[in-house]
Amino acid sequence: MSEEEARIWNELGKITDPEIPALTLTEMKVIRSVRVNGKVTVVFSPTYVGCPATAQIMQEIRTCVAALGYREIAIETSFTPPWSTDMLDEDAREKLRMFGIAPPPDDASDIASALELAVHCPSCKSDQTTLESSFGSALCRQIFYCRSCRQSFERIKPI
Ligand SMILES: [Zn+2]
Numbered sequence: 001m002s003e004e005e006a007r008i009w010n011e012l013g014k015i016t017d018p019e020i021p022a023l024t025l026t027e028m029k030v031i032r033s034v035r036v037n038g039k040v041t042v043v044f045s046p047t048y049v050g051c052p053a054t055a056q057i058m059q060e061i062r063t064c065v066a067a068l069g070y071r072e073i074a075i076e077t078s079f080t081p082p083w084s085t086d087m088l089d090e091d092a093r094e095k096l097r098m099f100g101i102a103p104p105p106d107d108a109s110d111i112a113s114a115l116e117l118a119v120h121c122p123s124c125k126s127d128q129t130t131l132e133s134s135f136g137s138a139l140c141r142q143i144f145y146c147r148s149c150r151q152s153f154e155r156i157k158p159i
Helices: 003-012 054-067 090-098 111-116
Strands: 031-037 039-044 073-077 129-133 141-146 151-156
Touching (some): 003 031
Antiparallel strands (some): 031 039, 129 141
């Protein structure tokens, strides 16, 4: 990565995800690549097909790159390989917990077992939790209820 590309990457890392404000776009691993070659090309991978925040994120990427003085900006989306919650590293998972959102299970590739795994409450760590609704405040979140501390919390849906 060139110095110029690294600078853009660094700036994109200051944009928070509109759906999950605890994490930035680079922490969410949704920025796939940055290329500077006359024009700037940013390859972005939406977390969910049809995620309603996609258009907003693309606009924010464009505004951010334009603020660095670039005129020709192309933002491409890529679904290969598809984004997966497995891409979140341990730092990102810890930030989610601090924000009060339960991170997805470590390995979501086996969806059947991921669905059966106990979801731990981000406040009290209890596993006495139940799924209340598959759709939280954003499409990619689920609402759980903790029977130990009697609070609802959100979890990032494993994909
Ligand atoms: Zn709890």
